[in-house]
Amino acid sequence: MKYYFAPMEGITLYPLRNIHNSMFGDSIDRYYTPFITATHNFHFKKREKRDALFENSPAFENDKGRICAQIMAGRPDTFLWAAVEMKKLGYEEVNLNLGCPAPTVVNRHKGAGLLLDTDYLDGMLKEIFDKLPPFSEGGIDVSLKTRLGFYDEDEAEKLMAIYAGYPIKELIIHSRVREDYYKGSPRIDAFCRAVQVYRENGGKAPVCYNGNVFRADDKELMGRIEGICDAVMLGRGIMENPALARELKGGEPLNDAELKEYLEKLYYGFAEYIPEDRNVIFKMLEHWAFLAARYPDREKELKAIRKSRSKGEYFAAVNNFFSK
Ligand SMILES: Cc1cc2nc3c(=O)[nH]c(=O)nc-3n(C[C@H](O)[C@H](O)[C@H](O)COP(=O)(O)O)c2cc1C
Known part of the structure; x- marks a missing residue:
């Protein structure tokens, strides 16, 4: 199983990523930048761009695949622009944010807001993948970080069928719907069904589970997701315990x-x-x-x-x- 350090806005900034990597990086397969907004006027906020520069994360410079830049975009053209800019900085993969539940984001038709209009989302992905070649062909890989739906977990059926139609690098599923925000238990049954639907529709990308992995000894949760996913993304759990991925890999507990x-x-x-x-x-x-x-x-x-x-x-x- 692979373990990823989740993107967290304002928190997993480069000082944290660098320091975590220097002490616990052996157990982390990939870090993610917090979302970088692709604005309508094709501009990055200065502090968001600064966070993404490899010169601020020298330990990753020779291993650029270990960090992925997450992009918040509501339109294919702004996403494509941002992805190309990230490619120029040296990134091999960008991740599209389809999960942020904040009203200011959702109301702008971004983050989890994109899950509301599946025809629009389908069209956006089509344009992105028509125009952007993968990293192996001189472009940049694209992964998705989604929720199971906006209001209802049954929405996952349609979403997974859409995702299965594109050559995404990885599918990261936060096992909640937007209306859950970050509260309550993750919807594990719905997550398992969603992965099944994704596969039934021909989806080939590795799948990553995300949501409420707080303890290495949570055998029930890990038991249910092992075998159907390739990676686990850790957010609040690894903030609470920076050695969580090491413990999940059978290593020493945090002291x-x-x-x-x-x-x-x-x-x-x-x-x-x-x-x-x-x-x-x-x-x-x-x-x-x-x-x-x-x-x-x-x-x-x-x-x-x-x-x-x-x-x-x-x-x-x-x-x-x-x-x-
Ligand atoms: C303060 C905070 C900031 C977050 N920022 C981002 C973000 O920039 N991009 C993103 O995809 N998810 C973001 N998330 C969601 C996390 O990446 C993760 O999906 C969520 O916390 C659930 O995982 P967990 O239960 O392991 O914490 C954020 C979550 C929190 C609590």
Whole structure:
């Protein structure tokens, strides 16, 4: 089984990807950039472009296939433009976001909003694959990250039949519908059915499962998806436990010393990226919001970390957390 580090907007930025890769990268088969918006005026936001530059991720420069750029686009022409720009930067694969549930995205006919109009989506994919050759022929590979539907998991039937008609590099399925956002249990039965429908329609691409993989010992979930998919994408689970993929591969569990080292490196990585200690601390607190789920018995120490507003206060609180 392969393991991917999921794209997470504002979170899995290059400092995090680089540092995670330097400590836990052996267990990760592919990283994804958070979505890069292909705007209607064929322009990237400066910070999104910066995040995608290989010069900011030197460890990936000789292994460009280990990172995939995700694109948010609502039109074939903007997607094609963005894909070609990513090709110029050195990417071998781009991923189309068909899952973002945010109203601002959906209302603009992007992300999961594209799942609402299957004729339009079909036409968009047709134009993309008609015009863009794969990486092996001098172009760039295209993978999809989708949900099972917008309102209802039965929508997957139609969606999978559409996806099966195109030479996608990989099909990543977040096992929820848009209306679920990130809540509740993933729809495993519907995921299994969707993979079956994709195969029955002649879909040949590897399939990746995504949704609520939090623990390496979750035998029930892993047991159900093993055998029908080739990869698992980890999001909140790997934010909570950066060694999750290693554990899933049968390796050592995370220990406090390496988590502490990881968080320290992240702090200094983000300090080079973001001006002002206060903002670096806010970035780290976003991270701690994921980690907190792992430590229900250290609420007092976590509270002190959340209250810190200077670098000194932050590191004192973190040291105290790890001395428990
Ligand atoms: C804060 C946050 C930001 C996210 N940003 C993106 C994104 O940029 N692109 C994307 O495809 N999915 C994004 N996702 C969804 C995740 O990639 C993943 O599909 C989701 O968290 C479910 O997987 P998990 O249960 O392993 O966390 C985001 C999720 C969260 C919580």
